[in-house]
Amino acid sequence: SLNLPGLLLSIPCMDAIHGLYSLGQHDLFHKKNSCKLIPENLLLCNDIEYAEMRLPNLLGHETMNEVLQQASSWTPLVQKQCHPDTKKFLCSLFAPVCLDDLDEPIQPCRSLCESVRHGCGPVMLAFGYPWPEMLDCNRFPPDNDLCIPPASIENVVPVTKEVPRVCDACKETEENDNEIVDSLCKNDFALKIKVKELSYINGDTKIVPDTKSKTIYMMNGVTERDLRKTALWLKDGLRCICEEMNNISSPYLVMGQKMDGHLVITSLKRWQKGQREFKRISRSIRKMQC
Structure with a gap:
């Protein structure tokens, strides 16, 4: 690969x-x-x-x-x-x-x-x-x-007969502070990362974060060591579309869970500095009590 x-x-x-x-x-x-x-x-x-x-x-x-x-x-x-x-x-x-x-x-x-x-x-x-x-x-x-x-x-017909589905992790959600804390609490990790490299393996997208650009907001059962050597996975990434990833030079807020030893992404959002939603997320994370 x-x-x-x-x-x-x-x-x-x-x-x-x-x-x-x-x-x-x-x-x-x-x-x-x-x-x-x-x-x-x-x-x-x-x-x-x-x-x-x-x-x-x-x-x-x-x-x-x-x-x-x-x-x-x-x-x-x-x-x-x-x-x-x-x-x-x-x-x-x-x-x-x-x-x-x-x-x-x-x-x-x-x-x-x-x-x-x-x-x-x-x-x-x-x-x-x-x-x-x-x-x-x-x-x-x-x-x-x-x-x-x-x-x-x-x-000219559209490229695919059916519109490819949006990856679950990339669906847009409007959440209030309580819902943000709620979805954070369901996950094992929340990170702000930049993408170092990306590849496809067996239909899944493998994302290697740039370790220098990483901010850890929360880890539950995921150790620093896990993060240092492990990639993040977007399941079925070849068969669904993720508009958020059209410009991978920007930073991302990724949340996810540890499954079978892999760190699997459940939510991926492009980090937009100064945007209200991200101020709220940062605030919610700081005062988070699961």
């Missing part, structure tokens, strides 16, 4: 995905192609319009394990919703459509690549990742060839 000092976007290690061209176009187009059912655990390409993909794919991955491992790192980019065709474009490379009567792979059109790069390139750059060379749009065929075009503007 990949740790990014920065985050919501784990983009895979670039060497591993130079496959498209280390294989060489010629080899790729003449390797014996086999059709495979798109597996359910290939989350990046769930609910696309076709059921079978070709292996090797257009990135030179020859086994399904390799595809699954590399594709999982790109799911956060789709969830960023930086362009409605992100999923279509990535899946045309990771899980290209497989047609029995067609030997050559169908590539994404150059215009599909360019429109996704235009929408998502700046988002990736914001997390310190330039648009990778393996996705250089000049490598893809112009639109008058047989290739996968972008959706026309009229046909």
